[in-house]
Each structure stands twice: as structure tokens, then as C-alpha cells.
Amino acid sequence: MTEMLSALALAEAVRTGRLSPADIAERCADAIAAREDEIGAFAAIDLDALRVAGRAPGLTEGRLTGLPVGIKDIIDTVDFPTARGSAIYDGHRPAADAAIVRMVAHAGGLIAGKTATTEFAFLNPTVTRNPHHAGHTPGGSSSGSAAAVAAGMLPLAIGTQTGGSVIRPASFCGVAGYKPSYKLLPTIGVKAFSWSLDTVGLFAARVADLAFAAGAITGRDFDLRDAGQPPRLAFVTTARAEQATPDAHAALDQAARAAERHGAHVVGLQLPLEVEAADAAHNIIQSYEVALALADEYDRHRDRLSPVLRDYLEAARGVSPEHYDEARRTARRARHAAADAFADFDAVLTFSAAGEAPEGLTTTGSPIFNRLWTLLGAPCVNVAGLRGGKGLPVGVQVVGRFGRDKAALNIARFLERAIAAD
Numbered sequence: 474m475t476e477m478l479s480a481l482a483l484a485e486a487v488r489t490g491r492l493s494p495a496d497i498a499e500r501c502a503d504a505i506a507a508r509e510d511e512i513g514a515f516a517a518i519d520l521d522a523l524r525v526a527g528r529a530p531g532l533t534e535g536r537l538t539g540l541p542v543g544i545k546d547i548i549d550t551v552d553f554p555t556a557r558g559s560a561i562y563d564g565h566r567p568a569a570d571a572a573i574v575r576m577v578a579h580a581g582g583l584i585a586g587k588t589a590t591t592e593f594a595f596l597n598p599t600v601t602r603n604p605h606h607a608g609h610t611p612g613g614s615s616s617g618s619a620a621a622v623a624a625g626m627l628p629l630a631i632g633t634q635t636g637g638s639v640i641r642p643a644s645f646c647g648v649a650g651y652k653p654s655y656k657l658l659p660t661i662g663v664k665a666f667s668w669s670l671d672t673v674g675l676f677a678a679r680v681a682d683l684a685f686a687a688g689a690i691t692g693r694d695f696d697l698r699d700a701g702q703p704p705r706l707a708f709v710t711t712a713r714a715e716q717a718t719p720d721a722h723a724a725l726d727q728a729a730r731a732a733e734r735h736g737a738h739v740v741g742l743q744l745p746l747e748v749e750a751a752d753a754a755h756n757i758i759q760s761y762e763v764a765l766a767l768a769d770e771y772d773r774h775r776d777r778l779s780p781v782l783r784d785y786l787e788a789a790r791g792v793s794p795e796h797y798d799e800a801r802r803t804a805r806r807a808r809h810a811a812a813d814a815f816a817d818f819d820a821v822l823t824f825s826a827a828g829e830a831p832e833g834l835t836t837t838g839s840p841i842f843n844r845l846w847t848l849l850g851a852p853c854v855n856v857a858g859l860r861g862g863k864g865l866p867v868g869v870q871v872v873g874r875f876g877r878d879k880a881a882l883n884i885a886r887f888l889e890r891a892i893a894a895d
Contacts, residue, residue: 475504475508475604475624475625476625477622477623477625477628477648477678477679478500478501478622478625478627478628478678479628479677479678479679479681479682480537480540480628480629480677480678480682480685480686481679481681481682481685483497483538483540483628484536484537484538484540484685484689487533487538487539488533488538493527493539494527494528494529494532494533494538494539494540494583495524495527495528496527497527497539497540497541497628498523498524498526498527498528498539498541498583499524499527501523501541501585501626501627501628502520502523502524504624504625504626505518505520505586505621505626505627506520508604508624508625508626509626511602511607512601512602512604512607512620512621512624512626513589513599513600513601513602513617513620514543514588514589514601514616514617514618514620514621514624514626515543515586515587515588515589515617515621516546516554516556516558516586516587516588516589516590516617517546517553517554517556517586517587518585518586518587519553519586522552523541523583523585523586526583526584527539527541527583532581532583533581534581535579535580535581535582535689536580536581536688536689537577537580537581537582537629537686537689537690538581539581539582539583540581540582540583540628540629541582541583541585541627541628541629542577542582542583542584542585542627542628542629542630542631543585543586543587543588543617543618543621543622543626543627543629543630543631544573544574544577544584544585544586544587544588544630544631545587545588545590545594545614545615545617545618545630545631545632545633546558546587546588546589546590546617547590547593547594547614547633547663547664548571548573548574548587548631548633548662548663548664548673549567549569549570549571549574549662549663549664550567550570550571550574550584550587551566551567551568551569551570552584553584553586553587554566554587555567555587555664556587557590557592557593557594557664558589558590558591558592558593558594558597558599558614559592559593559770559777559778560777561770561774561777561778567662569662570662571659571661571662571663572659572660572661572662573631573658573659573660573662573663573673573690574631574662576658576659576690576691577631577690580689580690581689582629582689582690585627587617588615588616588617588618588620588621588630588631588632589601589616589617589620590613590614590615590616590617591613591614591616591837592778592779592782593664593666593767593770593782594613594614594615594633594635594638594664594666595614595666595781595782595785596613596614596781596782596785596836596837597779597781597782598610598613598616598834598835598836598837599613599616599617600834601616601617601620602620602834603620603623603645603646603830603865604620604623604624604646605623605646605647605830605864605865605866606830606863606865608832608833609645609829609830609831609832609833609865610645610830610831610833610834610836610837610838611623611642611645611646611830611837612638612641612642612643612644612645612646612826612830612837612838613638613641613642613837613838614632614633614635614638614837615630615632615633615634615638615639615642615674615676616642616837617630618630618631618632618642618676619632619642619643619645619646619648619650619676620642620646621676622646622648622676622677622678623646623647623648628677628678628682629675629676629677629682629686630675630676630677631673631674631675631676632650632673632674632675632676633660633663633671633672633673633674634652634671634672634674634843634847634853635666635667635670635671635672635759635847636670636755636759636840636843636844636847637826637838637839637840637841637842637843637844637847638840639651639652639672639674639675639676639853639855640652640825640826640843640853640854640855640868640870641825641826641837641838641839641840641843642676642837643676643825643855643857643868644825644826644855644857644866644867644868644870645826645829645830645838645865645866645868646830646866647857647858647865647866647868648676648677648678648855648857649676649677649678649679649680649682649683649854649855649856649857649885649889650674650675650676650683650854650855650868651674651675651676651677651683651687651852651853651854651855651882652672652674652846652847652852652853652854653672653673653674653675653687653852653878654850654851654852654875654876654877654878655672655850655875656672656850657691657852657878658672658673658674658690658691659673660672660673665762665766666759666762666763666766666767667758667759667762667763667766668762668766669758669762669801669804670755670758670759670762670847670848672847672850675687675690679857679886679889680697680854680856680882680885680886680889681697681886683854683882684696684697684879684882684883684886687878687882693879694879695878695879695882697879697882697883697886701883702736703732703735703736703737703738703887704732704737704738704819704820704884704887705737705738705740705817705818705819706729706732706737706738706739706740706818706819706820706821706822706884707740707741707742707814707815707818707820707821707822708725708729708739708740708741708742708822708823709741709742709743709744709821709822709823709872710722710725710823710824711744711749711752711823711824711842711845712744712749712752713752713841713842714824716827716839716841717824717827717828717842718827718828718829718861719828719862720828720829720861720862720867721824721826721827721828721861721867723861723867724859724860724861724867724868724869725822725823725824725869727859727892727895728822728856728859728869728888728891728892729822730895731888731891731892731894731895732822732887732888732891734891734895735887735890735891735894737887737888737891739822740818742814742818742821744811744814745810745811745813745814747806747807747809747810748807748810748811748814748845748849749845750803750806750807751803751804751806751807751845751848751849752844752845752848753803754800754801754803754804754807754848755804755844755845755847755848756844757792757796757797757799757800758797758800758801758804758848760785760788760789760792761789761792761794761796761797761800762797763785763786763789764786764789764790764792767782767786771783771786771790804848804849807848807849808849808850808875811849811851812874812875815874819873819874819880819884820871820872820873820874820880820881820884821870821871821872821873822869822870822871822872822888823842823846823869823870823872824842824869824870825842825843825855825856825867825868825869825870826838826839826842826843826867826868827839827841827842828861828867829860829861829862829863829865829866829867830865830866842870843870846870846872849875850875851872851873851874851875851881852872852873852874852875852876852877852878852881852882853870853871853872853873853881854870854871854873854881854882854884854885855868855869855870856868856869856870856871856885856888856889856892857889858889858892858893859892869888871884871885871888
């Protein structure tokens with residue numbers, strides 16, 4: 474397994490003059506050339522252009538210091554086609570970059586290429602393979618973003634999550650993944666699937682790299698040097714715990730024990746019924762909104778949609794406005810109930826995924842342990858470092874309070890260090 478690239482360490486090397494942006498671009502280009510045929514992480518890439526971009530003047534003035542960044546292929550880019558994982562948009566060239574792409578560029582990042590996505594970020598798998606074992610899925614829908622970081626091709630990549638498309642592939646690929654609080658990162662220029670749920674997120678080697686990138690891109694203070702007191706963690710398995718594999722249960726228990734040995738206070742917590750009810754509301758909200766978001770594609774090009782998406786859209790059109798409005802009310806009640814339930818805790822510790830990455834490339838895995846937290850809008854971080862019975866990564870998830878993203882990242886870093894030291 475190729476060593477991953479630390480965005481924080483590379484940026485520091487550029488600032489101290491030990492490396493140049495051109496050196497890093499060359500390193501990434503060489504890694505992509507060496508592994509892309511095996512992994513299939515990219516929907517569009519131009520290695521010569523990446524090498525040239527690394528020599529552009531002024532890159533070191535931005536906080537990202539010229540680091541190459543992968544962009545999920547449902548996010549509009551001027552310099553690369555945006556196919557959205559669909560033959561309908563093959564060769565499509567947007568007239569403007571998405572807001573998140575401009576934010577990366579303004580922070581001094583290089584747009585390295587477009588990372589592979591499932592069709593419109595839904596369930597139809599890509600050709601991307603898990604860098605830890607090519608016979609297993611990397612997860613979806615941000616498959617290429619997670620795989621590119623895990624394979625040491627890029628130090629940073631942008632993804633999106635509507636159900637579990639940041640946290641789950643991060644878990645399967647053994648990288649740090651961060652789904653911010655809802656609306657922290659703009660979705661302007663991102664192909665919509667469900668506007669109440671779609672969230673732009675980040676992939677990096679470790680939690681500190683996520684925090685560095687989030688701070689650089691948003692201009693916010695995500696400095697994690699002040700760790701504070703050991704956290705108070707709510708240990709939550711949800712009502713769907715029986716659908717987690719023994720590997721997932723073992724990883725979560727191991728993470729909890731490691732946290733306790735390093736001073737954390739971990740208490741088991743059963744979610745209130747009002748919170749659990751929101752799990753079913755997620756699909757109602759998603760279905761109603763995607764039937765509108767992809768109405769043109771369904772109306773004009775349904776024969777070019779995959780059967781799995783076409784069938785889903787056909788069913789989604791049957792969700793009434795009344796059911797949608799009630800699901801939104803359920804979600805609102807759940808957010809209030811969750812705030813009350815977690816008032817005495819700094820964060821939740823729970824599953825990132827149901828277990829190791831499934832074998833084969835016909836599925837991207839289930840978002841069953843992600844969709845509730847996405848609906849609540851809470852910041853979520855996948856913490857890597859644990860493995861299952863087949864030797865594949867199994868992550869654990871830290872869920873913070875809405876709007877307390879820095880605190881959630883700090884707790885995730887604490888847990889990452891505790892697991893590594895255990």
C-alpha cells in the first residue's frame with residue numbers, strides 16, 4: 474500500500490523551502506501515472522497540465538501552497554469536463570467553476586482533476602477500486618476522491634454526501650473524511666440530488682490534514698493545537714446496530730476503550746425515539762427532492778439512466794408534498810431532540826459503516842449508519858486506523874454538534890491519536 478500524502482506536512486515543507494509546489498505536483502503526477510490504471514480514481518486528469526500548473530508563480534502565497542486537490546465529478550469545473558457519472562453529460566463543459574472550486578483556487582490549491590463519482594452521486598457503482606484490495610469497493614458516491622487520497626495520488630480531495638458518501642468511502646479506504654455542518658461549504662455549482670441534504674466534504678490522510686484544509690479553504694479558524702480537556706463521548710449504535718458486522722462492532726468497542734484509556738469519558742446512550750424517527754424521514758425527503766432535481770434528465774433522457782436510478786426516480790415521483798412536509802417536520806423535531814440528548818456530551822462516537830468494504834464492485838455499501846447524521850446536519854468525521862478480519866480498514870465516526878466543526882475535528886484527532894497509541 475502506497476504511503477498517503479499529508480497535506481499539512483507538504484504545506485509546511487513548501488513554507489520552509491524544503492519542497493516547491495512543482496515538486497509536489499510532480500510527485501502526485503508520478504503516483505497517478507503509476508496507480509491510475511489499477512485504481513481508476515479519475516474521471517478526467519491531465520498530468521502534463523498538472524506539472525505545468527505546479528510551476529505557476531505565486532502559489533506559495535495561498536494557505537494551500539499549491540497543493541493538488543481532486544474535485545468530485547458532480548462539481549462544475551471550467552478546466553475539466555463535468556460528466557456527473559452519466560453518459561447524458563459526457564464531455565459537458567460548464568461555463569463557470571462551482572463555488573467550492575473557486576474557494577480551493579483562491580486558497581492556493583491546484584485543481585488536479587476530476588475524481589470518479591457514481592451516476593449523479595447515487596448508487597450505480599463506478600469502475601474505481603479500493604486501493605487496499607482491488608477486488609473490493611471503495612464505497613460511493615465519492616469513490617474516486619477517497620481512493621485517490623488512500624492511494625497516495627493526492628493529499629486532498631473534495632467529495633459530497635447526501636446519505637453517506639463522504640464518511641463511508643473514507644471508512645472503506647482508510648482515510649480521514651469530513652462532512653461539515655450543513656451549509657458550511659457552498660453547493661453552488663454542484664449537481665443537486667437533494668438540496669436539503671447535499672453537503673460538500675473533504676478527504677485527507679489524517680484528521681489534522683482535514684482541519685488544515687478546511688481552515689485554508691474557508692478562512693475559518695480550524696487550528697487544532699489547543700486540544701483542551703479529554704472529551705465526553707456518547708457511545709451510540711442506533712436502532713440499526715444489528716446490521717453492523719462483528720468487525721464494525723469490534724472497531725467501535727476498540728475505539729471507545731482507546732478513548733477511555735486516554736482520559737475520555739464514554740457513556741452509552743440510546744437515541745430518543747424522535748431522533749430515530751428521522752432515519753426513515755431521510756429517504757422521503759431525498760426522494761421528493763431528487764424527483765425534482767433530476768426531472769429534466771428523467772423526462773428527456775430516462776433511457777440513458779441506469780436501471781437502479783431510473784427505478785428510484787419512478788418511485789420517487791410518488792412521494793406527495795404532504796409526506797414530504799411531514800418528513801421535514803420529523804427532521805426538525807429530531808434536530809431539537811438530538812440537541813437536548815447530546816447536551817451533556819461533546820460528541821457522539823458511532824459506526825462509520827456497516828463493516829469492511831464489501832467484496833466486488835456491484836455495490837458501494839450501505840449508508841445505513843450515515844443518513845441520520847446527514848439529515849441532522851451535524852459535522853461528521855471518519856477516524857481511520859482500525860482494521861477488520863480481512864485486513865481492510867474499518868473506520869469509526871465522530872459526530873459533533875451542529876456548527877461546532879472545529880470541536881468535532883479536535884475530538885476526532887484525539888481519538889485518532891488514542892487509537893494509534895493503543
